[in-house]
Amino acid sequence: MRYSATLLDHFLNPRNAGLMRDPDGTGMDEYEGCGDLARFFLRVRDGRVAEVRFQTYGCGPTIAAASAASERVAGRTVEELLSLKPQEVEDAVDGLPDDRKHAADVVAGALRAAALDALGRHQGEVG
Amino acid sequence: MSRRVYLDHNASTPVHPEVVAEMLPYFGERFGNPSSVHGFGREARAGVDTARERVARFLGAAPDEVVFTSGGTESDNMALKGIAYARGRGHFITSKIEHHAVLRAAQWLEAQGFAVTYVGVDAHGMVDPDEVERALRPDTIGISIMHANSEIGTIQPIAAIGRLARERGIPFHVDAVQTFGKLEFDVDAVGIDLLSFSSHKIYGPKGVAGLYIRKGTKMVSVQHGGEHERRRRAGTENVPGIVGFGKAVEIRGRDMKEEHTRLTALRDRLWDGIRARVPGVRLNGHPTERLPGTANLGYRGVESESIVLGLDLKGIGVSAGSACTSGSVEPSYVLVAMGVPLDWAMGAVRHSLGRSTTAEDIDYVVESVEPIVRKLRAVMPVGAA
Numbered sequence: 001m002r003y004s005a006t007l008l009d010h011f012l013n014p015r016n017a018g019l020m021r022d023p024d025g026t027g028m029d030e031y032e033g034c035g036d037l038a039r040f041f042l043r044v045r046d047g048r049v050a051e052v053r054f055q056t057y058g059c060g061p062t063i064a065a066a067s068a069a070s071e072r073v074a075g076r077t078v079e080e081l082l083s084l085k086p087q088e089v090e091d092a093v094d095g096l097p098d099d100r101k102h103a104a105d106v107v108a109g110a111l112r113a114a115a116l117d118a119l120g121r122h123q124g125e126v127g
Numbered sequence: 128m129s130r131r132v133y134l135d136h137n138a139s140t141p142v143h144p145e146v147v148a149e150m151l152p153y154f155g156e157r158f159g160n161p162s163s164v165h166g167f168g169r170e171a172r173a174g175v176d177t178a179r180e181r182v183a184r185f186l187g188a189a190p191d192e193v194v195f196t197s198g199g200t201e202s203d204n205m206a207l208k209g210i211a212y213a214r215g216r217g218h219f220i221t222s223k224i225e226h227h228a229v230l231r232a233a234q235w236l237e238a239q240g241f242a243v244t245y246v247g248v249d250a251h252g253m254v255d256p257d258e259v260e261r262a263l264r265p266d267t268i269g270i271s272i273m274h275a276n277s278e279i280g281t282i283q284p285i286a287a288i289g290r291l292a293r294e295r296g297i298p299f300h301v302d303a304v305q306t307f308g309k310l311e312f313d314v315d316a317v318g319i320d321l322l323s324f325s326s327h328k329i330y331g332p333k334g335v336a337g338l339y340i341r342k343g344t345k346m347v348s349v350q351h352g353g354e355h356e357r358r359r360r361a362g363t364e365n366v367p368g369i370v371g372f373g374k375a376v377e378i379r380g381r382d383m384k385e386e387h388t389r390l391t392a393l394r395d396r397l398w399d400g401i402r403a404r405v406p407g408v409r410l411n412g413h414p415t416e417r418l419p420g421t422a423n424l425g426y427r428g429v430e431s432e433s434i435v436l437g438l439d440l441k442g443i444g445v446s447a448g449s450a451c452t453s454g455s456v457e458p459s460y461v462l463v464a465m466g467v468p469l470d471w472a473m474g475a476v477r478h479s480l481g482r483s484t485t486a487e488d489i490d491y492v493v494e495s496v497e498p499i500v501r502k503l504r505a506v507m508p509v510g511a512a
Contacts, residue, residue: 010500011433011440012234012437012440018506035430036430037508039508054506056506057428057430057508058430059197060433060436060437062433064173064504067506104437
């Protein structure tokens with residue numbers, strides 16, 4: 001099998017999949033030239049990620065990467081999330097084959113976008 | 128993983144045990160070169176001759192009209208380039224849903240100065256003979272239309288197209304890699320001048336195939352060397368492969384009819400079972416004029432590779448209609464030519480059944496598909512594709 005046991009577990013049993021009512025931040029990323037996309041929804045409390053939900057469209061690794069990343073980022077500050085690297089997402093599924101690296105790119109990109117959106121909304125409220 | 132179900136017979140098939148038994152002596156004591164005049168060579172030659180006779184009988188052809196090649200791709204290339212270079216210039220007609228072996232050979236010929244018309248297909252993937260007729264030009268030198276497409280299984284009206292070609296004396300090539308040994312046909316009755324057919328789709332070994340060339344068809348060789356295959360295809364024959372291919376053809380002659388009925392019923396059981404359980408699924412391909420073991424199903428809004436992975440984890444081997452690679456994801460060009468909407472085309476999964484497939488296998492696949500598609504839809508935004 002070309003995928004890790006962790007990846008297959010997240011693919012078969014995605015955590016935190018689905019929509020979120022009234023999120024504090026949403027973000028989406030799409031892999032250029034490829035139909036794969038990920039969309040994340042964040043609930044933020046005291047500047048930290050309290051709840052994460054996601055939707056993805058794509059191959060198995062993209063679904064798994066989104067699920068694993070959703071667990072890993074819970075509890076982090078929104079600022080930390082702004083610098084989330086694809087490598088960390090890849091590590092969360094114990095590696096990706098070369099031709100599936102984009103799964104980590106699209107998931108990291110969507111989470112960063114969601115964090116930026118949450119931060120913008122918060123600053124809007126403060127201002 | 129306990130159960131394993133292989134539903135990818137259009138990709139390849141396991142070698143039939145009787146075929147293996149027939150081949151084995153040709154790896155050992157009958158190892159000779161068929162071109163050698165001594166006894167060792169004559170033994171090998173006899174094996175090749177028997178295989179050629181078996182294939183010819185199956186096709187309704189003469190043995191010297193059969194050329195053995197290394198694969199369907201070589202057969203297709205030999206047919207198109209052989210016709211083209213025997214004439215030097217001119218126009219070809221083929222379809223948009225041919226195998227890449229034909230499409231890319233045709234594109235290469237275009238680059239060499241030949242003209243090519245690619246006719247379209249209808250929503251069921253069927254070529255319209257009237258469109259082929261309209262595409263004819265005074266300088267048309269060849270028509271190449273496949274018998275059945277590997278992805279969707281739609282069977283083309285090759286008899287009608289063959290008539291058009293024969294009336295005008297235009298060589299007619301048929302890529303029959305997916306139908307040879309599965310459907311009954313006679314090259315004379317259908318008006319075929321060149322026919323590509325392959326071994327590993329019909330429980331023979333890989334690396335061997337054939338091209339039927341009607342006597343009198345003006346061709347040139349595209350592979351030069353020795354005097355093999357009546358100087359039409361140079362290179363020492365793959366003797367064990369050819370012997371196995373001949374045996375596989377003989378077995379198909381014996382089993383084909385019964386298998387056709389059985390697989391058609393199983394194919395329909397699969398489609399009926401899945402559509403009763405899974406919403407948003409469609410059959411891609413002709414409802415009736417279709418290969419007996421082929422069912423291409425499209426799941427709306429789900430990416431096909433994730434379904435293939437989900438089924439793989441259940442021990443089921445099927446193939447995806449679209450492939451997501453690092454650079455791009457393309458829906459199947461066949462489904463695009465049929466006008467299948469993108470959100471359906473991206474979720475296309477091909478199931479191709481074969482001699483080992485049982486009703487229990489089909490029921491297992493039907494039961495396995497529903498939760499996989501339901502779970503995938505739960506994480507996928509509606510209409511994302």
